[in-house]
Amino acid sequence: MSGNIFCITLAVSGRSICRNCNKYIEKKTLRIGKDIPNPCDDNDEGWGDVTLWYHPACMFKEFDQEKAKERKIKAPEDLFGFKELKQGEKDTILGFINDANMKREDNSLCQFRSLCTRISEEKSGAGKTAVVSDYLKNGNSGTGFKGDVHMLMKWLLPGVVKTSFNLDDKLLVKLFSQIFGTNQKAMEEDLDQGDVSRTVKVCFEKSKNVTPLKESMVSLREINGLLTSLSQSTTEEGMLKMLSKIIKRCTSDDLMMVVRVIKHDLGINAKEKHLLNGLHPNAYQAFQISEDLKHVVKRVQANTLESMPGLKEKKTGNGDSDDSDSMDDLKKTPVKRPAGDEGLTTSAKKSKPECKTAPAASPSNVSANIFTGCKIFLPENTDSFKELKQYIIDFDGEVLSEASKRSATHIVSSKGKMSTASGKVKVVTPDWLWHSIKKKQLASTEEYKP
Numbered sequence: 001m002s003g004n005i006f007c008i009t010l011a012v013s014g015r016s017i018c019r020n021c022n023k024y025i026e027k028k029t030l031r032i033g034k035d036i037p038n039p040c041d042d043n044d045e046g047w048g049d050v051t052l053w054y055h056p057a058c059m060f061k062e063f064d065q066e067k068a069k070e071r072k073i074k075a076p077e078d079l080f081g082f083k084e085l086k087q088g089e090k091d092t093i094l095g096f097i098n099d100a101n102m103k104r105e106d107n108s109l110c111q112f113r114s115l116c117t118r119i120s121e122e123k124s125g126a127g128k129t130a131v132v133s134d135y136l137k138n139g140n141s142g143t144g145f146k147g148d149v150h151m152l153m154k155w156l157l158p159g160v161v162k163t164s165f166n167l168d169d170k171l172l173v174k175l176f177s178q179i180f181g182t183n184q185k186a187m188e189e190d191l192d193q194g195d196v197s198r199t200v201k202v203c204f205e206k207s208k209n210v211t212p213l214k215e216s217m218v219s220l221r222e223i224n225g226l227l228t229s230l231s232q233s234t235t236e237e238g239m240l241k242m243l244s245k246i247i248k249r250c251t252s253d254d255l256m257m258v259v260r261v262i263k264h265d266l267g268i269n270a271k272e273k274h275l276l277n278g279l280h281p282n283a284y285q286a287f288q289i290s291e292d293l294k295h296v297v298k299r300v301q302a303n304t305l306e307s308m309p310g311l312k313e314k315k316t317g318n319g320d321s322d323d324s325d326s327m328d329d330l331k332k333t334p335v336k337r338p339a340g341d342e343g344l345t346t347s348a349k350k351s352k353p354e355c356k357t358a359p360a361a362s363p364s365n366v367s368a369n370i371f372t373g374c375k376i377f378l379p380e381n382t383d384s385f386k387e388l389k390q391y392i393i394d395f396d397g398e399v400l401s402e403a404s405k406r407s408a409t410h411i412v413s414s415k416g417k418m419s420t421a422s423g424k425v426k427v428v429t430p431d432w433l434w435h436s437i438k439k440k441q442l443a444s445t446e447e448y449k450p
C-alpha cells in the first residue's frame, strides 16, 4: 500500500461500524479505512495492522480532534483507492480534503503568528481591527475563515481571557535553561536585554539537548491544551514536564509566541477593544457587559449580538456613528495602511473638537473618550446602574466586576457608604460619573468623595 495508512472502498457488507459516530456504514456506500498497529500485539510479534472504518465525513471530523502530528489525509495520494472512485465521489472527497486543509491552516499556530505580525505592523487601532476582521472574513485561503473563532480570539486576548501561570521571567529562564542544557547565568544575562520570549527563542535555536522543529505544524488547540496543563502545574517538576512537551511541538518562532502567551503579552501593541471589534463592531461592548468571550462569539456567529441585553444600539449606517473606531471608520480603512499616527484613528482626531462644541453628551450622538484609562468598579446596586455602565463603556472606560475590583482606578460608592479601598484608587460618588458625562471630561474626584 506504499506507506498509505488510509484507503477508500465501498462497504461490502454493511456490518462495519464507524469509529467516529458508532453507526453502521451502509452496504455499498463509501467508507474510509485507517490502518493502525494491532492494539492486542503487546509484545510486538508482528501481528500486522487492523483497519478502523469511518464514514468519509466522520473521518475528516475525526481529524479535527486529533493532534497535529497524527497522520491525516492531506491529498488524494494519501488515500489508497482514490483513483478507482467515480468522478462524483472524487469530487466529494476532494471537497473534504480541501476543507480540512484550510481548517488546519486557519487553526494553526503558524498562521496565528503571521496574523500577529500583520496586526503589529498596523499603527492605528482601526487598522488593527481591520486586519482581524479581514482574517475572520477570508481566512488564510481567502475563501473564508474555517478555523475555531473562539480559540483564535482567545489567543489574541491572552491578557483578557487570562490563564494564570505560576511562572515569572526568572523561573521561565531557569526551567528552559535546564531543558536546553544552557547556562542559566548566560540566559539571565541575555534576559537583561529585555524580552524573555526572545531569550528563550535564541537559546532554543542554540540548544544542544533539543532541536526546534523546522516546520511549524502545531494547532492552537493542541498548544492550548498543553498550556492549560502547564497552568495547573504547581511544582517545578510538573512545569518542566509540560514545557518539555510543548517544546517538542514547536519551531523556535512557535515557542517565542507560546512564551508571549504565558506572559499575557503578544507584543502586538493592540488594545482589546480594537481586537474584539474585528470580530464584530459591537463585540467589545458586548464583552464588557458579559465578560464571556465564548458567549460573544456565539452571538456573533448566530447573528444575535445586536439583541444582547444591555447592548446599546449602534448606528452603523452613516456619519453619525458614536464610536471613533466603529464600522464607519473601518469601511474607509483599507487593510494595508501606510504607517501613520500612533494609536489614533483619523476620525478620533477629527471628532475631538466637535466634542467640545457638542450639546449635552448622549451616547448616540457624540464620540468622546472621557473615561479612557479608567477602570471603574460600579456596584450593581448603584442607582441607574445599567445606564451608567453603558455610558462608561461608550466613553471608552472599563467597568470592572466585583472579582477584578482590585485593579480599579475608581470605585463608585454611594453617599454614606465609605469604601475600604486604599492607595491610589479614587473613591467617588455616582455624581462624579454623571458630572463627567455631562461635561464630557473627567470631573475632579476631590469634589465627589462619598
Ligand SMILES: [Zn+2]
Pocket (backbone or CB within 6 Å): 018, 019, 020, 021, 022, 023, 054, 055, 058
Ligand atoms: Zn460515522
